[in-house]
Amino acid sequence: MAAVGGLLLHVPESPTAAPRTLSGSRRAQARRQAEATKRKHPASREAPPAKRRSEASFLPAERAAAKETQRTFKGKAQKTFSPKKPSVGVSDGTREQKPCVRTSSLFKNNPEIPELHRPVVKQVQEKVFTSDAFQELDLHPHLISTINTVLNMTRMTSVQKQSIPVLLEGRDALVRSQTGSGKTLAYCIPVVQSLQAMKSKIQRSDGPYALVLVPTREVSSLTFGMGFKQPFTWIVPGVLMGGERRKSEKARLRKGINILISTPGRLVDHIKSTKNIHFRRIQWLILDEADRILDLGFEKDITVILNAINAECQKRQNVLLSATLTEGVTRLADISLLNPVRISVLDQHHGQSDPKGRAVPEASPLPAAGEPDSFAIPESLDQHVTLVPSKLRLVSLAAFILQQCKFEKDQKMIVFFSSCELVEFHYHLFVQTLLSRPGAPASGQLLPSASTRLKFLRLHGNMEQEVTIFFSVLKDVAARGLDLPQVTWIVQYNAPSSPAEYIHRIGRTARIGCRGSSLLILAPSEAEYVNSLASHKINVSEIKVEDILSVLTRDDCFKGSRWGSQKSRAAGPQEIRERATVLQTVFEDYVHSSERRVSWAKKALQAFIRAYATYPRDLKHIFHVRSLHLGHVAKSFGLRDAPQNLSVTALKRRQANLNRADLHKKTRSKHRLAEILRSEYSSGMEAGVAKVKKQKQTRRARHRKTQKDLLGDNRTCQKSFRFGGLGGGSWRPQRPGLMSCPCQDLVGSNGATFP
Numbered sequence: 001m002a003a004v005g006g007l008l009l010h011v012p013e014s015p016t017a018a019p020r021t022l023s024g025s026r027r028a029q030a031r032r033q034a035e036a037t038k039r040k041h042p043a044s045r046e047a048p049p050a051k052r053r054s055e056a057s058f059l060p061a062e063r064a065a066a067k068e069t070q071r072t073f074k075g076k077a078q079k080t081f082s083p084k085k086p087s088v089g090v091s092d093g094t095r096e097q098k099p100c101v102r103t104s105s106l107f108k109n110n111p112e113i114p115e116l117h118r119p120v121v122k123q124v125q126e127k128v129f130t131s132d133a134f135q136e137l138d139l140h141p142h143l144i145s146t147i148n149t150v151l152n153m154t155r156m157t158s159v160q161k162q163s164i165p166v167l168l169e170g171r172d173a174l175v176r177s178q179t180g181s182g183k184t185l186a187y188c189i190p191v192v193q194s195l196q197a198m199k200s201k202i203q204r205s206d207g208p209y210a211l212v213l214v215p216t217r218e219v220s221s222l223t224f225g226m227g228f229k230q231p232f233t234w235i236v237p238g239v240l241m242g243g244e245r246r247k248s249e250k251a252r253l254r255k256g257i258n259i260l261i262s263t264p265g266r267l268v269d270h271i272k273s274t275k276n277i278h279f280r281r282i283q284w285l286i287l288d289e290a291d292r293i294l295d296l297g298f299e300k301d302i303t304v305i306l307n308a309i310n311a312e313c314q315k316r317q318n319v320l321l322s323a324t325l326t327e328g329v330t331r332l333a334d335i336s337l338l339n340p341v342r343i344s345v346l347d348q349h350h351g352q353s354d355p356k357g358r359a360v361p362e363a364s365p366l367p368a369a370g371e372p373d374s375f376a377i378p379e380s381l382d383q384h385v386t387l388v389p390s391k392l393r394l395v396s397l398a399a400f401i402l403q404q405c406k407f408e409k410d411q412k413m414i415v416f417f418s419s420c421e422l423v424e425f426h427y428h429l430f431v432q433t434l435l436s437r438p439g440a441p442a443s444g445q446l447l448p449s450a451s452t453r454l455k456f457l458r459l460h461g462n463m464e465q466e467v468t469i470f471f472s473v474l475k476d477v478a479a480r481g482l483d484l485p486q487v488t489w490i491v492q493y494n495a496p497s498s499p500a501e502y503i504h505r506i507g508r509t510a511r512i513g514c515r516g517s518s519l520l521i522l523a524p525s526e527a528e529y530v531n532s533l534a535s536h537k538i539n540v541s542e543i544k545v546e547d548i549l550s551v552l553t554r555d556d557c558f559k560g561s562r563w564g565s566q567k568s569r570a571a572g573p574q575e576i577r578e579r580a581t582v583l584q585t586v587f588e589d590y591v592h593s594s595e596r597r598v599s600w601a602k603k604a605l606q607a608f609i610r611a612y613a614t615y616p617r618d619l620k621h622i623f624h625v626r627s628l629h630l631g632h633v634a635k636s637f638g639l640r641d642a643p644q645n646l647s648v649t650a651l652k653r654r655q656a657n658l659n660r661a662d663l664h665k666k667t668r669s670k671h672r673l674a675e676i677l678r679s680e681y682s683s684g685m686e687a688g689v690a691k692v693k694k695q696k697q698t699r700r701a702r703h704r705k706t707q708k709d710l711l712g713d714n715r716t717c718q719k720s721f722r723f724g725g726l727g728g729g730s731w732r733p734q735r736p737g738l739m740s741c742p743c744q745d746l747v748g749s750n751g752a753t754f755p
């Protein structure tokens with residue numbers, strides 16, 4: 001999974017939008033599908049037989065079918081009819097003659113969906129708000145009025161109530177509180193209060209008095225906007241976050257920044273290369289989202305920063321904030337905090353607060369060595385999981401999106417994917433098939449009932465000019481009434497690599513007491529992941545895949561021919577199957593409408609497999625690339641067959657390569673890099689990524705030069721590289737777009753659009 005975390009955003013569509021029925025060629029296609037399904041399930045022509053009427057019959061687990069975990073793709077021949085007439089094309093010039101292809105069954109040979117025996121655990125919970133107002137704190141009146149009128153906040157959250165007085169007393173603190181509980185203001189307020197109260201008024205040219213380290217530039221911008229922008233004009237806040245030209249950052253540093261917010265990598269960059277950066281007057285060091293900072297591999301950078309600050313100033317106040325208290329965070333607290341107060345906001349049952357709600361120093365229960373940490377999860381967050389066979393993943397995701405964003409009101413959803421390519425692929429696929437555009441033909445791959453009001457947005461760390469685009473998109477979005485904090489659904493299409501990552505992902509909803517829900521989509525072979533979550537006191541309830549797909553019966557555009565106008569009849573498994581098949585055909589037709597699209601889908605599939613191979617060792621027994629049925633997985637990319645060179649043999653060859661002793665040394669750093677790349681927090685500018693990119697460029701340049709010297713001309717490397725060549729060369733999980741052959745040009749989705 002490379003730079004992970006893609007993200008799709010949805011806005012609601014009017015639930016009153018009248019469904020339109022399929023017309024013309026679309027209807028003909030649906031009929032073909034319905035007939036195909038009928039042929040495959042002849043028994044269901046009438047009422048389904050008794051034994052198939054049960055819920056389980058929805059996904060008939062064929063006895064003959066080997067378990068998905070043991071199967072390999074054999075390149076099943078697709079059924080192809082002679083191309084009597086041109087298929088429906090799309091309006092972008094890629095129209096071409098293609099054979100009329102019947103999609104293979106979505107519902108045959110799927111692995112059995114196991115009963116989910118999820119242990120019910122009592123989740124750790126926190127109370128978000130207190131009844132106390134900010135006025136009760138001894139703050140400057142202007143600061144209070146800014147909080148009340150500009151930030152529009154009156155009551156303190158629990159973490160603010162506990163932390164602000166402790167920090168105003170001048171103590172170091174280790175603060176743990178759930179996502180979206182207001183940790184940012186818990187330190188911003190004391191910092192601003194203490195700096196404005198300084199006897200000699202702060203000058204801009206004094207340089208930094210407070211240093212705030214955050215994991216990503218997105219967080220740095222949000223921190224800047226939320227906490228430090230307004231109150232006292234003579235205190236100048238500033239952000240260093242990459243994306244901007246280093247030269248202009250240097251100029252701003254030269255002018256002076258009093259509250260410096262930065263990502264660790266970028267700051268180290270300046271420490272090494274910018275002469276006029278200094279820490280002489282540092283009074284505050286804040287490590288916000290410490291768990292993510294460590295997850296992203298910034299431990300070394302933090303050490304460099306701590307050394308640089310310690311060399312210039314010894315006395316300061318240190319604060320470390322985190323939503324999860326992992327071993328790494330505790331270690332970081334040990335080296336960066338001096339005699340800290342531990343603030344952990346748990347509910348009354350856990351007895352963390354005294355009756356007045358003040359923090360109880362040193363009272364936080366830390367997990368015993370080896371015992372997993374229990375994470376606090378917002379009470380208002382409903383967590384769900386669904387087990388979906390690989391073949392049904394794409395239709396299930398689409399159905400779920402339609403269910404929430406088409407039939408429910410005011411829903412906003414974030415979908416997390418495991419790599420940038422997956423974001424790009426699904427974004428373009430859904431935009432092209434689920435949305436209607438002005439002037440678009442009624443037929444083609446577009447679903448007729450799509451709405452112009454349903455919107456998709458993509459965000460990932462691999463986007464060119466990330467910062468500008470990211471924020472201009474956000475601004476546009478905000479202008480249309482969208483507000484990221486009001487996200488109602490989090491969907492994790494690919495499981496996260498750690499419980500902490502899971503917490504941070506779902507933490508994008510149910511913030512500050514709002515309601516929110518999350519859905520984790522797992523394959524049947526990954527069901528055990530639920531136990532792994534439970535060991536961290538994370539409770540999920542199951543949604544059946546048939547319930548997700550049943551939404552398709554609410555939309556007549558997925559209607560097969562057989563059901564006519566029987567709108568009122570209860571949707572049976574057979575009808576759901578037919579409609580899911582119609583939707584899958586829409587996707588497959590789109591993907592197969594041109595060679596380029598097929599190639600994009602294959603690249604996305606390849607990225608998925610690469611990402612799948614980077615799960616940490618302790619999760620390998622659940623997520624192992626060998627447990628993937630590639631043919632089935634290919635279907636979830638709209639491909640009718642798996643690319644031949646993604647065979648298990650090729651993967652085995654790669655495994656053999658990885659087992660070679662001389663590769664062992666490299667593996668650990670590769671894992672580290674993979675973790676960085678797979679994180680949705682990765683902004684693409686982290687030191688590790690930049691370093692690897694640079695190394696690759698240098699290697700490529702060196703290689704070309706050697707080639708030129710050897711060959712005496714400008715021929716480039718002829719080392720063979722097959723698409724999807726997992727078996728060729730030393731394949732390893734990489735950032736999307738970086739192929740393993742050092743001489744290979746970058747191939748990827750950067751700035752490119754889906755064909």
Ligand SMILES: Nc1ncnc2c1ncn2[C@@H]1O[C@H](COP(=O)(O)OP(=O)(O)OP(=O)(O)O)[C@@H](O)[C@H]1O
Nearest residue numbers: 153155156157179180181182183184185323485512
């Ligand atoms: N006292 C308050 N009253 C109302 N809203 C608040 C208050 N404090 C913070 N918020 C809002 O709550 C939201 C979440 O705050 P913040 O980002 O600081 O949470 P967090 O605990 O740092 O979350 P995460 O760990 O996910 O980063 C923000 O939109 C913020 O504006």
